[in-house]
Amino acid sequence: xxxxxxxxxxxxxxxxxxxxxxxxxxxxxxxxxxxxxxxxxxxxxxxxxxxxxxxxxxxxxxxxxxxxxxxxxxxxxxxxxxxxxxxxxxxxxxxxxxxxxxxxxxxxxxxxxxxxxxxxxxxxxxxxxxxxxxxxxxxxxxxxxxxxxxxxxxxxxxxxxxxxxxxxxxxxxxxxxxxxxxxxxxxxxxxxxxxxxxxxxxxxxxxxxxxxxxxxxxxxxxxxxxxxxxxxxxxxxxxxxxxxxxxxxxxxxxxxxxxxxxxxxxxxxxxxxxxxxxxxxxxxxxxxxxxxxxxxxxxxxxxxxxxxxxxxxxxxxxxxxxxxxxxxxxxxxxxxxxxxxxxxxxxxxxxxxxxxxxxxxxxxxxxxxxxxxxxxxxxxxxxxxxxxxxxxxxxxxxxxxxxxxxxxxxxxxxxxxxxxxxxxxxxxxxxxxxxxxxxxxxxxxxxxxxxxxxxxxxxxxxxxxxxxxxxxxxxxxxxxxxxxxxxxxxxxxxxxxxxxxxxxxxxxxxxxxxxxxxxxxxxxxxxxxxxxxxxxxxxxxxxxxxxxxxxxxxxxxxxxxxxxxxxxxxxxxxxxxxxxxxxxxxxxxxxxxxxxxxxxxxxxxxxxxxxxxxxxxxxxxxxxxxxxxxxxxxxxxxxxxxxxxxxxxxxxxxxxxxxxxxxxxxxxxxxxxxxxxxxxxxxxxxxxxxxxxxxxxxxxxxxxxxxxxxxxxxxxxxxxxxxxxxxxxxxxxxxxxxxxxxxxxxxxxxxxxxxxxxxxxxxxxxxxxx
Numbered sequence: 001x002x003x004x005x006x007x008x009x010x011x012x013x014x015x016x017x018x019x020x021x022x023x024x025x026x027x028x029x030x031x032x033x034x035x036x037x038x039x040x041x042x043x044x045x046x047x048x049x050x051x052x053x054x055x056x057x058x059x060x061x062x063x064x065x066x067x068x069x070x071x072x073x074x075x076x077x078x079x080x081x082x083x084x085x086x087x088x089x090x091x092x093x094x095x096x097x098x099x100x101x102x103x104x105x106x107x108x109x110x111x112x113x114x115x116x117x118x119x120x121x122x123x124x125x126x127x128x129x130x131x132x133x134x135x136x137x138x139x140x141x142x143x144x145x146x147x148x149x150x151x152x153x154x155x156x157x158x159x160x161x162x163x164x165x166x167x168x169x170x171x172x173x174x175x176x177x178x179x180x181x182x183x184x185x186x187x188x189x190x191x192x193x194x195x196x197x198x199x200x201x202x203x204x205x206x207x208x209x210x211x212x213x214x215x216x217x218x219x220x221x222x223x224x225x226x227x228x229x230x231x232x233x234x235x236x237x238x239x240x241x242x243x244x245x246x247x248x249x250x251x252x253x254x255x256x257x258x259x260x261x262x263x264x265x266x267x268x269x270x271x272x273x274x275x276x277x278x279x280x281x282x283x284x285x286x287x288x289x290x291x292x293x294x295x296x297x298x299x300x301x302x303x304x305x306x307x308x309x310x311x312x313x314x315x316x317x318x319x320x321x322x323x324x325x326x327x328x329x330x331x332x333x334x335x336x337x338x339x340x341x342x343x344x345x346x347x348x349x350x351x352x353x354x355x356x357x358x359x360x361x362x363x364x365x366x367x368x369x370x371x372x373x374x375x376x377x378x379x380x381x382x383x384x385x386x387x388x389x390x391x392x393x394x395x396x397x398x399x400x401x402x403x404x405x406x407x408x409x410x411x412x413x414x415x416x417x418x419x420x421x422x423x424x425x426x427x428x429x430x431x432x433x434x435x436x437x438x439x440x441x442x443x444x445x446x447x448x449x450x451x452x453x454x455x456x457x458x459x460x461x462x463x464x465x466x467x468x469x470x471x472x473x474x475x476x477x478x479x480x481x482x483x484x485x486x487x488x489x490x491x492x493x494x495x496x497x498x499x500x501x502x503x504x505x506x507x508x509x510x511x512x513x514x515x516x517x518x519x520x521x522x523x524x525x526x527x528x529x530x531x532x533x534x535x536x537x538x539x540x541x542x543x544x545x546x547x548x549x550x551x552x553x554x555x556x557x558x559x560x561x562x563x564x565x566x567x568x569x570x571x572x573x574x575x576x577x578x579x580x581x582x583x584x585x586x587x588x589x590x591x592x593x594x595x596x597x598x599x600x601x602x603x604x605x606x607x608x609x610x611x612x613x614x615x616x617x618x619x620x621x622x623x624x625x626x627x628x629x630x631x632x633x634x635x636x637x638x639x640x641x642x643x644x645x646x647x648x649x650x651x652x653x654x655x656x657x658x659x660x661x662x663x664x665x666x667x668x669x670x671x672x673x674x675x676x677x678x679x680x681x682x683x684x685x686x687x688x689x690x691x692x693x694x695x696x697x698x699x700x701x702x703x704x705x706x707x708x709x710x711x712x713x714x715x716x717x718x719x720x721x722x723x724x725x726x727x728x729x730x731x732x733x734x735x736x737x738x739x740x741x742x743x744x745x746x747x748x749x750x751x752x753x754x755x756x757x758x759x760x761x762x763x764x765x766x767x768x769x770x
Contacts, residue, residue, distance in 0.1 A: 028111035030102060034068065037061035038103035043133050046096035049089070065099065068108060072098060075150050076143065080174035086139055093136060094143035100133075114156050117148040124161040146171050155214055158236040169209035173218035181220050182208060188251040193441070193526030193546040207244035210236060223249075225258040250548055254529065272301075273346060275308030278319040283308065286374060289381065303370035306344040310335055321375060322384035329393035336367045337397060361403040365396050408586035408621040409576040416587050418568035423449045424513075430567045432559065439559075440546060447521040448544055448551060449560055452581060454511045456588040456608060459553050459581040461500050464533060467522060467541040469496040470515045471507075497609060499535045506609050518543065556581040589619040594626040672696040683745055691747050691756075 030038075038046070040061050062069065076091035098109050101120055105112075112120075121144055122128030128141050145168055148154035157165065169178050185208060212218050214234055215227050228249045231237055237245065249261040272280035283304045290297050311318050314335075315328065342348055342355040359367075375390040411419070422430075426449055428442055451462055471494045493515035499505050522543065529548050530539040544551040557580055565572045565579065572579055589608060592599045599607065605616040645668040663675035669688060676682055676693040688694040743754045 028107050030106050030108060033064045035103065035106065037064040038099060043096065043100050046099050047134075048092050048096070068099060068102060069095065071151060072109075072147065075147055078150075079143065079146055079171045081171060086137065087143075090137060090139040090143045093140045094147055097132070097136075097140070097144055098147060109151065112152055114152070114154050117152045117154040118156050118159040121145050121148060121160055123159065125163065127161075142168050142171060149213065155234070155236060157210060157213070158238065164206075165209040165213065166205045169212050169218070173212065177218040178209065178212065181212060181218055184220055184255065185248055185251040188254050189247055189547070191527050192548040193528070194247060195441075204244050204247075207241045208248055210241075211245065211248060220252050220255060221257050223252045223257060228252075228258060228261065247547070254548075270346070272305045272308065274312060275305060276312045276316055276319050279308040279311065280305070282321055282378075283374075285383075286377060290377060292373075299366070300370040300373055303367050304374050305346065306367070307332060307371060309344040309346075320384075321378050322387075324375065324387070326388045326393050329388060329390075332371065333368065333394060333397070336364050337400065339364070339367070361400045364400050365404060368394050368396050406617045406621075408590060408619050409583050410590045410621055411576075411579060411583055411587045412574065413591075415568075415570050415574065415579075416591075418570055419564050420453055422564040422568040423453045426563070426567065431563050440551065440555075441521075441524065443521040443524050444544060444546060444551070445560070447517040448556065449564070450517040451514055452556055452560065452584055454514050454588075455495060455508075456585050457497065458501065458585065459556050461497055462556070462581075463542075463544055463551050463553050464498050464535070465518075465543040466496070466498060467525070467543050469543060470494070470518045470522075471496070472515065498533065500609060502615065503609050503611050506606075508607050508609070586619045586621070589616070590621045590623070593620040594623045598626075666695070669694075682747075 037060075072095045076095060079091065081087040097120065101116075102109055105116075121141060122131060125138060125141060128144075129136055129138070142164065145154075145160065145163070149168075149172065157163075166178070182205065186204075211223065211231055214231055214236065215222055228245070231245060232242075246261050249258060252258050253260040272283060275283075283301055286304075287297050287301045290300075292300070310332065314331065318324065318328065339359050340355075341357045341359055342351050345351075348355065372390040372394045375384075375394070378384045379386050379390070426446060431445065448462065451457065451465070452459075455462070473492045473494060491512060493510050493512045494507050495510045495514065496507050497505060525543075526546065528541065528545045531542045531545065531550060532538070533540050542550045561579055561581065562572055576583075585608070589604055592607070593601075593604055601613050601616060601620065604620055605613050608616060608619060610616045646665055649664045649666070665677065666673040666675055672688065673695040674682075674688055674691070674693050675695065676691075744752050746752050747756065
């Protein structure tokens with residue numbers, strides 16, 4: 001047969017007559033001669049099987065059917081197959097089935113509707129075989145579908161059930177042409193890392209073949225952007241073929257024949273409803289003009305839609321921002337302060353049991369922030385007059401602002417340790433997938449997981465890492481990552497972080513495990529086309545990319561974390577909420593801040609990539625154990641209170657001598673004893689040598705005192721004054737300054753140190769540790 005590729009020609013001689021004319025109706029209806037000829041031949045002889053034999057008297061019947069048979073035979077002759085006898089027989093049987101149906105309906109085949117062609121081909125191979133009056137081979141149905149496609153313009157393949165679309169495309173276009181188109185597309189997809197094998201390859205061939213059939217051409221160059229739009233809109237393209245069709249368009253776009261496809265599944269913001277007339281137009285105008293990030297613009301758009309619904313109820317006369325006054329702003333601030341979950345929203349299906357609960361202080365702050373931004377922009381762009389200052393009229397209440405503080409949602413240490421173990425031992429069986437494999441290569445999944453567990457990066461930063469972001473150093477000099485001269489624990493792994501949410505690109509040290517996992521993936525990473533970095537508008541090589549697409553930012557939250565929690569046997573939520581990718585950042589920062597050799601706040605700021613330490617405080621939280629240790633080491637009690645040893649003479653107490661004024665308690669000063677009962681109140685505790693209450697330890701009186709048997713040794717807490725604390729902490733210079741100030745202060749004897757003649761030197765109290 002002719003193997004040259006061609007563009008499918010759809011249409012017949014019926015195209016020459018307009019629909020509805022009498023000539024058209026006569027052409028569709030069979031003549032009496034044709035009806036008689038079909039009846040005389042019957043189903044068996046219509047097949048023209050040589051085994052049966054065709055009597056010469058039937059030749060006149062076949063001449064009567066020339067109008068019906070000529071185009072059918074010519075079309076079958078143009079089909080591409082290897083000329084095997086069973087394919088020639090299948091072609092004759094397909095023509096016979098068409099003629100038999102013409103006899104049943106009394107109408108020529110070119111007047112059939114797509115529904116009639118679909119009914120003739122059957123909803124399945126079994127249904128088709130059952131409907132035939134004679135035994136029919138399985139090879140007949142593809143020839144019949146080819147006739148329906150070429151002569152009847154039939155493309156409703158979804159009505160035929162499961163059938164081999166690749167075989168049909170090869171029949172119509174020729175196997176070499178289809179193989180060339182398939183090979184060009186597969187070569188691009190294989191280079192990008194598409195794992196096309198087994199059942200996936202069969203499904204891809206089916207989708208690609210159907211795309212060629214619906215486009216009526218075997219050439220990839222004919223698959224334009226508009227052609228792909230038509231393919232997606234065609235009823236034969238079901239939801240299961242979307243990803244394959246998406247891949248095909250990407251390959252064709254890489255070859256330069258069409259535009260790249262738009263990512264499917266993007267949920268555009270719904271239209272604003274429930275507002276006063278014109279308010280939604282102002283919001284959409286601001287949304288189209290603002291230069292904020294798309295995410296922030298969507299948030300402000302949603303909040304201003306709430307304000308519009310509030311206006312529709314409270315102030316329906318206000319239809320545009322220029323009508324707002326300070327009084328309206330004050331009412332809106334009050335409404336935000338009293339707002340509950342579900343107030344003024346467009347959709348309530350996701351609120352659940354939270355409906356009616358008071359909104360959080362942060363939500364109130366966000367609502368007022370959005371309102372300030374909206375009105376400030378409208379005034380700056382001179383859309384509305386300046387009737388009030390948004391920063392003052394829409395400021396957050398001080399009582400609400402006081403409730404907002406830093407509260408890092410740290411994951412508990414025991415839970416985090418289990419997640420680390422699960423991440424380091426992650427296997428394909430732990431991840432969701434099908435019988436074939438996981439969605440991404442396992443090396444990529446491990447690299448993403450280890451990077452999330454050890455690097456403290458945001459999910460957006462992880463997905464935007466670039467090829468070559470890992471560098472190794474030893475003693476400040478760069479080394480190759482696979483160096484065998486230096487142990488892994490001795491090498492420093494540096495990670496280059498791209499431009500991020502709050503700052504420019506920077507470099508941070510990470511655990512060598514991160515570098516090893518990234519290098520393992522980088523070695524196997526397929527060649528990928530450069531992608532546009534949405535932050536910098538540069539075309540770069542994304543590290544975590546496969547099939548010419550970077551890993552989704554939500555992949556960690558939706559797949560990695562549930563898999564790790566399942567493997568570790570921990571719930572996906574705790575007392576602080578759902579375990580998300582961003583909570584790992586707070587957990588790692590807090591552990592570094594509370595380590596045995598902790599990072600300072602400024603070091604942690606540089607490691608996290610923050611602009612100011614204030615932002616870092618939202619991530620680093622001091623644990624109670626660290627705080628208790630620091631408090632204990634600070635020695636607050638020991639700093640303000642000192643303990644001194646006291647001797648109590650029990651004989652003096654029991655004999656009544658103490659009541660007569662005889663000394664009964666002695667404060668041990670190290671170099672002597674003080675018998676002043678109110679020693680803790682004496683301002684001269686560090687200069688006692690000339691005081692009448694002082695007894696030197698070298699004197700005989702002191703020796704007699706220490707020789708007594710009935711002495712009780714006790715400890716007494718002496719609160720220190722500021723000057724005494726300074727003397728203890730700062731040394732002799734502070735002590736000398738203290739003595740100079742006390743030179744004219746009276747001692748317990750009634751005289752001042754200057755009058756007594758005490759030299760300006762003194763010794764510190766003998767302090768006993770608690």
